[in-house]
Amino acid sequence: MRHAGTMTSAPRTARAIARAELTRAILDAASRQLVEIGPAALSVRAVARELGMASSAVYRYFPSRDALLTALLVEAYDELGTAVEGADAAVTDRGDLAARWRAVCHAIHDWARAQPHRYALLYGSPVPGYAAPDDTVTPATRVTGAILAILHEAQTAGLDPVPPLPLSSAERAGLAPVRGFVDPPFDDDTLARGLLAWSALFGTISLELFGHMHRGVLDYDAHFAQVVDQLTADLGLITDG
Amino acid sequence: MRHAGTMTSAPRTARAIARAELTRAILDAASRQLVEIGPAALSVRAVARELGMASSAVYRYFPSRDALLTALLVEAYDELGTAVEGADAAVTDRGDLAARWRAVCHAIHDWARAQPHRYALLYGSPVPGYAAPDDTVTPATRVTGAILAILHEAQTAGLDPVPPLPLSSAERAGLAPVRGFVDPPFDDDTLARGLLAWSALFGTISLELFGHMHRGVLDYDAHFAQVVDQLTADLGLITDG
């Protein structure tokens, strides 16, 4: 029994081609819906209407509204992951960790700015009544993975972040999972500055996109660049200087 | 023509008392709805149902669903503002800016943890199709106001943050609005470290509450305390030591 729907290899039959195409069209239409009415109000019927098909037909492609939402989440995480990994990989001098870190940060920011509603889907309020299944975990990991890889290389290369406060013992114990994401494990200083940079990075983007800088900051791009540069310095990624 | 609904002074007539009480009950029921179905799906009919009244009766109190949502926003901002200002004011040594900053940060965190859905209403994804009217601006200002006041006192007291990178000219120009929130205006260093702390503060809370630390950090309270301590140090709020 071969299953047809993995989409990893090129489809052969006309049916498979049509299916792949319509699956895409449904996801695109759903994505457009996200912009106007948000994930909570995402509607199978509206998607079908936009595509000019019966609402029941959508159920040939996604078994439920929540499955459609999950597919949107997975796709958004994957797109962002691809953008981030691509930006990282585009830095030819692999040892220039400051450049890689900046590239990753700006890739996230650029993607978020271009797709604010999908950013909100990933990093904004959780959708009430919807629990993301395990399928979303792996794609969600890619962004943090890219960040952690850079921090880990910095540690291995002996780059020291601006010395943070010593970790409390509760904090040290509580960070066991992150510490073990890499081998050899993160030291305290990298961990502390790394987590702070992570918070500041997504905090800046969220505050910007969700409208909280509106009355205080005029030039979002300049501000973001400044934040990233500062984090680069605090993480000690600038060699020599 | 006296208007009855300002709610600033105690109501006199039985009608006014009943009105104030039902207004509260409606807001409370709406607030409870927020937890289960989120702001986008907030429903006048469901609120009325919970209170055992006709849905049309709610319109005697709030002219529309959006007005009800606005009232929830204003109330949430005000509650958070009160909590933050109260925490600040509870620090008896007004010159101990580190203690005041810590108190403010933990007040925000505590409130957000106790009321995650209302935090999400304020700092999560914007509600699609809803534009917050000007009524929400003033209450929204209280939290940032408390933070800015502390930073401003620190600057006046001559406390120096950990030296940030020099601001680019674009960034310097773009920060004109925040700079002028206080008099004398903020200097570059306080501004840079202050905005970074602001981002890290809300970034940490949002990442925690929206589920992104789930796989990496075990002890949220220890982590938040560590972040706040680090920000306190980076802001240079610790005198002597």
Place this chain on the structure above:
DNA sequence: TGTACATCAGTGAACGCGCGTTCACTGATGTAC
């Protein structure tokens, strides 16, 4: 290459439910004299 059968995509009606908002109306509360 041709036929017979199985699989699949898409339809349209239906079920049972929800929503925001308006409106004419009843009955209670408040106020002016």
Place this chain on the structure above:
DNA sequence: TGTACATCAGTGAACGCGCGTTCACTGATGTAC
């Protein structure tokens, strides 16, 4: 203190609309021989 009128709260029906999901069905595509 009592009466007459105005104001207001709350009702229930209605308008016009939306939703997710199921189901029996048709017609096209794919496959085994």
